[in-house]
Amino acid sequence: xxxxxxxxxxxxxxxxxxxxxxxxxxxxxxxxxxxxxxxxxxxxxxxxxxxxxxxxxxxxxxxxxxxxxxxxxxxxxxxxxxxxxxxxxxxxxxxxxxxxxxxxxxxxxxxxxxxxxxxxxxxxxxxxxxxxxxxxxxxxxxxxxxxxxxxxxxxxxxxxxxxxxxxxxxxxxxxxxxxxxxxxxxxxxxxxxxxxxxxxxxxxxxxxxxxxxxxxxxxxxxxxxxxxxxxxxxxxxxxxxxxxxxxxxxxxxxxxxxxxxxxxxxxxxxxxxxxxxxxxxxxxxxxxxxxxxxxxxxxxxxxxxxxxxxxxxxxxxxxxxxxxxxxxxxxxxxxxxxxxxxxxxxxxxxxxxxxxxxx
Amino acid sequence: xxxxxxxxxxxxxxxxxxxxxxxxxxxxxxxxxxxxxxxxxxxxxxxxxxxxxxxxxxxxxxxxxxxxxxxxxxxxxxxxxxxxxxxxxxxxxxxxxxxxxxxxxxxxxxxxxxxxxxxxxxxxxxxxxxxxxxxxxxxxxxxxxxxxxxxxxxxxxxxxxxxxxxxxxxxxxxxxxxxxxxxxxxxxxxxxxxxxxxxxxxxxxxxxxxxxxxxxxxxxxxxxxxxxxxxxxxxxxxxxxxxxxxxxxxxxxxxxxxxxxxxxxxxxxxxxxxxxxxxxxx
Numbered sequence: 001x002x003x004x005x006x007x008x009x010x011x012x013x014x015x016x017x018x019x020x021x022x023x024x025x026x027x028x029x030x031x032x033x034x035x036x037x038x039x040x041x042x043x044x045x046x047x048x049x050x051x052x053x054x055x056x057x058x059x060x061x062x063x064x065x066x067x068x069x070x071x072x073x074x075x076x077x078x079x080x081x082x083x084x085x086x087x088x089x090x091x092x093x094x095x096x097x098x099x100x101x102x103x104x105x106x107x108x109x110x111x112x113x114x115x116x117x118x119x120x121x122x123x124x125x126x127x128x129x130x131x132x133x134x135x136x137x138x139x140x141x142x143x144x145x146x147x148x149x150x151x152x153x154x155x156x157x158x159x160x161x162x163x164x165x166x167x168x169x170x171x172x173x174x175x176x177x178x179x180x181x182x183x184x185x186x187x188x189x190x191x192x193x194x195x196x197x198x199x200x201x202x203x204x205x206x207x208x209x210x211x212x213x214x215x216x217x218x219x220x221x222x223x224x225x226x227x228x229x230x231x232x233x234x235x236x237x238x239x240x241x242x243x244x245x246x247x248x249x250x251x252x253x254x255x256x257x258x259x260x261x262x263x264x265x266x267x268x269x270x271x272x273x274x275x276x277x278x279x280x281x282x283x284x285x286x287x288x289x290x291x292x293x294x295x296x297x298x299x300x301x302x303x304x305x306x307x308x309x310x311x312x313x314x315x316x317x318x319x320x321x322x323x324x325x326x327x328x329x330x331x332x333x334x335x336x337x338x339x340x341x342x343x344x345x346x347x348x349x350x351x352x353x354x355x356x357x358x359x
Numbered sequence: 360x361x362x363x364x365x366x367x368x369x370x371x372x373x374x375x376x377x378x379x380x381x382x383x384x385x386x387x388x389x390x391x392x393x394x395x396x397x398x399x400x401x402x403x404x405x406x407x408x409x410x411x412x413x414x415x416x417x418x419x420x421x422x423x424x425x426x427x428x429x430x431x432x433x434x435x436x437x438x439x440x441x442x443x444x445x446x447x448x449x450x451x452x453x454x455x456x457x458x459x460x461x462x463x464x465x466x467x468x469x470x471x472x473x474x475x476x477x478x479x480x481x482x483x484x485x486x487x488x489x490x491x492x493x494x495x496x497x498x499x500x501x502x503x504x505x506x507x508x509x510x511x512x513x514x515x516x517x518x519x520x521x522x523x524x525x526x527x528x529x530x531x532x533x534x535x536x537x538x539x540x541x542x543x544x545x546x547x548x549x550x551x552x553x554x555x556x557x558x559x560x561x562x563x564x565x566x567x568x569x570x571x572x573x574x575x576x577x578x579x580x581x582x583x584x585x586x587x588x589x590x591x592x593x594x595x596x597x598x599x600x601x602x603x604x605x606x607x608x609x610x611x612x613x614x615x616x617x618x619x620x621x622x623x624x625x626x627x628x629x630x631x632x633x634x635x636x637x638x639x640x641x
Contacts, residue, residue, distance in 0.1 A: 076440050123624060130382055130443065134579060135624045138617035145614040258572075262447055269444060312458035319452025326445050327433050 021194065038183065042176045050175035052288065057182035058244050059283035061189045063267040065236035067279035068193055071268055072202065073229035074209030075124050076133040080264045082140030083234050085256035086116050087241025089147045092160040092251035102165035102172075106242050113238020114231045116143070121230025125223050140261060148253040159252030162245055178247055185243060189236060193276055196232070205229055266318070270325050272332030281333040289321065290314045361601060363498040365593035367553040368574035370505060370586055371546040377584040378522045378542035381431065381442045385450035386550055387571020389426070392453055393419040393551020394558035394567065395461050416551055423547025427540040454568060490560040497556060501549055506586055518542060522584065573613075576620035582630025591631055595619065 022028050042050055062084060069075050090109040094100040100108070123135040151159065164173040172181065196202050204225045207215035216222050245251045263286055271282025293314050329335055368390060375383045383389075397415040401408075430449060434442040509515040520528040521538045529535050554567060577596040581588025600615040623630065 123621075127624060129440070131624060133440070133443070134382075134575075135621060138576070138620045138624070141614050141617040142621070259451070262451065265444060266448075269441075309459050312455045314455070316452050316455025316459065319448045319450070319455060322448035323430065323445060323452065326441055326448065327430075330441060 019198075042179045047175050050179055052291065054175065054178050054182050054247060056284050056287045057179075057186040058240055058247065059264075059267065059287045060186045060280050061240035061243070062237055062264055063271070063279040063283040064186075064189050064193050064276060065233040065240065066264050067268050067271075067274075067276060068196070068205075068236075069229050069233035070265075071274040071279070072197060072209060073205035073226065075121075075226060075229060076129065077120065077136040077230075077233075078133045078261055078265070079120055079136035079140040079143075080237060081256045081258065081260035082136075082143035083113055083116060083120070083237040084241035084244065084260065085147050085253065086143050087113050087238030088245035088251045088256070089150065089160075089241075090238065091242035091245045092162055093150065095162050096154075096160055102167060102246065106239065109242035110235045110239045113241075114235040116238070117231035117234025118227060120234060121227045124226050124230065137258075137261075140258070144253050144256055147256070151253060159250050159254075162249050162251065164249065165246050172246075182243065182247070185239070190276065190280070192236075197276075201225065201228065263318075266322050268332075269322070270332050272334030273330075275332075275334045277337075278332050278334040281337075285333065289318065293317050362594045362597035363495040364553060364557060364570065365574045365577040365597050366590050367494070367498045367501060367556075368550060368571055369578035369581070369589040369593050370501065371550040371553075372575055372578035373581075373583060373586055373589045374505070374542050374546040374549070376578075377586075378518050379431075379539050380522075381434075381446070382583070383446045383543075383546065384443060384572075384575075385446040385453065386546070386575070387568035388450040388453040388457070389419070389422065389547045390550035390554035390571045391457060391563075391567045392422060392554075393547070394554035394563050395457055396422075396551065397555045397558060398461065398563070412555060415555055416548055419551030420544045420548045422551075423544035424540045426547070427543035428536075431539070431543065432536060450568070488560060490556055494553075494556040494560065497552055501552065502586065502590060505545075505549075509586070514538070514541060569613075573616045576616040576623075579620055579630055580623045582632040585630065585632035588630055588632030 017023070022031055041053065045053065062080065066077065066080055069077055087109040090112040091105040094105045094108055120136055120139055124132050127135060164171050166172070172178065197205075204215065204220045207218060207220055208222055208225055212222055248255075267282035267286045268279055269282070270285055271280070272278030294310060297310060297313060325332060331338070368386065371386050371390070372383060375381055375386075393415060396418045397411060400411040400414040400418070403411070403414070426449065430445060431442070434445050509519055517528070517533045517538050518541065520531070521533060521535055525535060528538075550571070554571075557563075557567065557570065574593070577593040578589050579592070580595055581590065581592025596616050596619050599619050600612060603615050604612050
């Protein structure tokens, strides 16, 4: 990952420094303060806020996975909800049929996701852009159909109920426990993504994203790396799906509609393409957005009258926000953030010097 | 019957894609909007129902043009994904607004218009409802009109030119924005026609957008830039759907179009009648 040079006189003088994730003292301080705040949060938050935070963590895992695929490797996928569903159903079915413990179901879901990733990725070897998006969309419908079929055949027409997971003699339940577990998973995903992108794999993806022919000419195995992108992204997504199933204690195909896919795509668009920070910001934004709308409507006079149409208002407002971001701020929240950063870095000047001009 | 529905909807996808290379995933919602527009006009023209339909169709033509002028025009020259996502967002927005305005309950515009949906006996013992017959007739008419329009009409030729090469077309003095707007208008119009006729036949509720989405594989199977292809694709998809539902499993109805789609994408991604060169192979 190329990092922009800093404004003040910080220069890297060795390869070890180049490899560091946290570079300056200020960064270290702010990062540890942020982590402390994250750790302290569940002890002050209400159960509702905890639930929100957990949802954000879950969404971040999925959004990070999609960002790897779409934002970095440049492969458009509209099958994200299908993969989440696959993870959730793998966990649910294993639990129902074999009463499998959580340390079996989670890896199983991840492996199922990876296998599905190969299936989702195969069209990408032949198709590009729009057609690829369409083929993943079709696969989404297929996966959801299979899930629905399982529900119908086995008589769980309303959904599969999953008990709280047990590790040893310890049952995972309660918002606070989940907060730490989901947070750890999200953090691990973030670290994995960060390091993947710095490695040869990440660079190969960037090359494929930029120009496939050139990437091939440079000796990068285009087909293998595309498939790898799909596999890693799908495995992470399926893991998120399985965690979602355990967290909710319930799996049903209704949860994995096309709208969910659109939400995830909206996350990486609103957050900002090609940025891990963007994926997380987008996940926060999209997850909290409906609740913000709800609160806003609740604050209006005569809130009771609108209560029935809340869902529709959410839908409409979500569409408006997405359109606004696409039209006005294609770089997303990260674009806004970078602009603020640049403003302060360059102050009192307005524009950065022309590249190549003498300072 | 199903083929006629798909064909009528699919030609909307084809029109927009052929001219502006944008896949309009909001087509199902636009189609639903047309049907709801009929509810609106039905209140105005209670006496004479063809007038209500005509007014609704006119309204949807206007909607299509407006959508282009205010939204999609800004997305020309952006990434394909961005444009497609804009249509998706538009679809979500429309769906929300439609639920807000007309509520999610099922409605029967045919009753509002006071038209009885009589069934007509066909030779051979089959029966078909009046509006289904009308739908098939409309599909044939629309395809005839569109094909001759694109072949002979002055604006039709302009549309084909813009689709083939926007740059050259613009240099020959073709107003691209007008052409694109016209394509969006026509596409919404045909979609609305389909929406209206389906609504008249079997009532109107929020699930209609799904029919719109299911018609999309039909367009792709035939080739996204070919009207004839859309017709053939609809026939294939619809017959596959009917046969599989009949012989295998009724639950399959939702997925069959997409199964056909996957099969097609694997074998011949550009569709039966589509142009080949636009898909640069890896």
